[in-house]
Amino acid sequence: MEHVAARAGVSRALVSIVFRGVPGASEATRERVLAAARELDYRPDTRASRLGSSRTRTLGVTFSVGHAFHGDLLESLYTHADAAAYELVLSGVTPSRSEEAAVETLLAERCEGIVLLGSSQSTAQLTRLAGRVPVVSVLRPSSVEDVGVVRTDDGAGLRLAVEHLRSLGHTRIALLDGGRTAGGAERRRGYRTAVRRLPALSEIVLPGGLSELEGAAAALAFLDLSPRERPSAVAAFNDRCAIGFIDVVRQHGLRVPDDVSVVGFDDITEAGYPHVALTTVRQDAEQLGVEAVRALADRLDGSAATAPARVVIQPELVVRSSTARPSEVESPRPRPDLS
Amino acid sequence: MEHVAARAGVSRALVSIVFRGVPGASEATRERVLAAARELDYRPDTRASRLGSSRTRTLGVTFSVGHAFHGDLLESLYTHADAAAYELVLSGVTPSRSEEAAVETLLAERCEGIVLLGSSQSTAQLTRLAGRVPVVSVLRPSSVEDVGVVRTDDGAGLRLAVEHLRSLGHTRIALLDGGRTAGGAERRRGYRTAVRRLPALSEIVLPGGLSELEGAAAALAFLDLSPRERPSAVAAFNDRCAIGFIDVVRQHGLRVPDDVSVVGFDDITEAGYPHVALTTVRQDAEQLGVEAVRALADRLDGSAATAPARVVIQPELVVRSSTARPSEVESPRPRPDLS
């Protein structure tokens, strides 16, 4: 910085002014400084600038490395943090690096706010964290008052899925359950509500989970059922679970959607591939990112100490080719309008 | 820090000594300081410590968000950077955030070294970057002299795949090509070498790519071939491509491995799932991570200014259930030992 200032014939303070883009420098000087910086290949040291200023304008994000949907969210977060003049600091969660450790490094970086993607921290941990710094939990609801929540209406998503299947004529609709993972409880609840509300449905819950592996296991359980008790449709916890399920039932000679209809959740990129063409409940990654940034930015920049945001985004059903009317065997009375 | 020092009844310098874990404090004081810090919920500010010390002991990593294999690599990098007493700073590459931008933020953080996962930067860009800071390119070779390279022997990997298929009796073995992506050229070369070296093989290259989508497209091209000219086995650019291919050929009534054998590349987690059981060429993420950290740590810590590392890790064939002997139609002479 010293060198740039000398080269441009100004003080260090002026260089700072130019690089922060604040008013206080004439156009001519601005260009002279920028030119000098370019020649010297100088770029401001973010560590030092964060130290010097009272604000770090930095948002920390914990995410699971290799998780496809988290990738989509990160993309959105990058874009909107940038627009709100915040920088993102990423901290990955891996099997050997806990979410707590990830959060710890973010705190040590003095991030002004923290975004947790699919957090699995306990209420106690979240409470403690939220006491230190504004926190928003994305994808996973939390009862902690100080924690902002930005999520999809998981319950509504499952209701959409079940209603879609029911409207096609299915009466035996199973849930491939997500258990204790982020959103699992809400989706299960949504499924139950829909099953109760709609006529002629009974509740069938098969253990599922986050990945293809659990979907495949659920398919085995499904195939073990006698054809009489076998559901004609399933709503999976997520797309990957649905894909694993479909893979296995197909390998056992069943056709999708002819023999069994399947709907997923998330709308990951793969679900839209023509050869997959999965009917699914779409979570809007873009929107979730927007709201997460907004939730923190509002609290940080806002004059009023607003309460933490609680944003619930409505999901949308995307109908592709993994769902259809049940085959004759399933629907007792032959329909006249089969065409 | 001030407060902690006061509470423990020592100077700030002592607190620094304790937190850096360097000798110079008695056991009693050490515990007193730690206790005081715990009570005050204090943790050192990494920005400030990096600023104060001459070394930042920080390694920057660019990676594609949502890329499964990059996730595996990150996990390994985290572990081994930690062991070498380095911190990791992640910078994600997304469709809207270029690798250049990602690198730029790492430079501004004053990382001491940079790890590029699957870089797609030009030689010119890499040359410029390597002039500023030690760089190691993981997964993608580079002719730039100053850039360290840690990669799998992609060529050998494809030779393994082809040899495996040939030894099963296949003579029409196609490559689902990866084009210009990281490793694409080397794998193509390995395929060609193997095809030339082994008897009775001819070269069949179908356009493939990084994802299931390209695999699916390749499958369509494959199915368009007349049964006579149709290969009995394919070596795919990677696992995801292989999975897309398998999906589509199965949907068209072909059986894998009975009608066509398929081998992938990478050994992503999914490949090992029982319902997928993909025969594949395994890249050792753990080892790649170890070597990437070592390559940088050696240059940074080493007294001698060693030349950048060029590490090539040998891949390993993992045989699962997507490969088998060709069916009768394919092998002209009936074998006596079919059992």
Added chain:
DNA sequence: GATCTGGACTAGAGCGCTCTAGTTCTGGCT
């Protein structure tokens, strides 16, 4: 011509650490 105004610029004190060059204290040895 004196006064005022506002834009352009600078001096220098932080920010929260690290680290060198000390000082002080303890205990062992002659």
Added chain:
DNA sequence: AGCCAGAACTAGAGCGCTCTAGTCCAGATC
């Protein structure tokens, strides 16, 4: 007692920025 080594601890100057409180000066106002 006198001396000394080494462990334990401290003072204070950075690190590369930011930011407040200025200074300086050209031009407008009366």
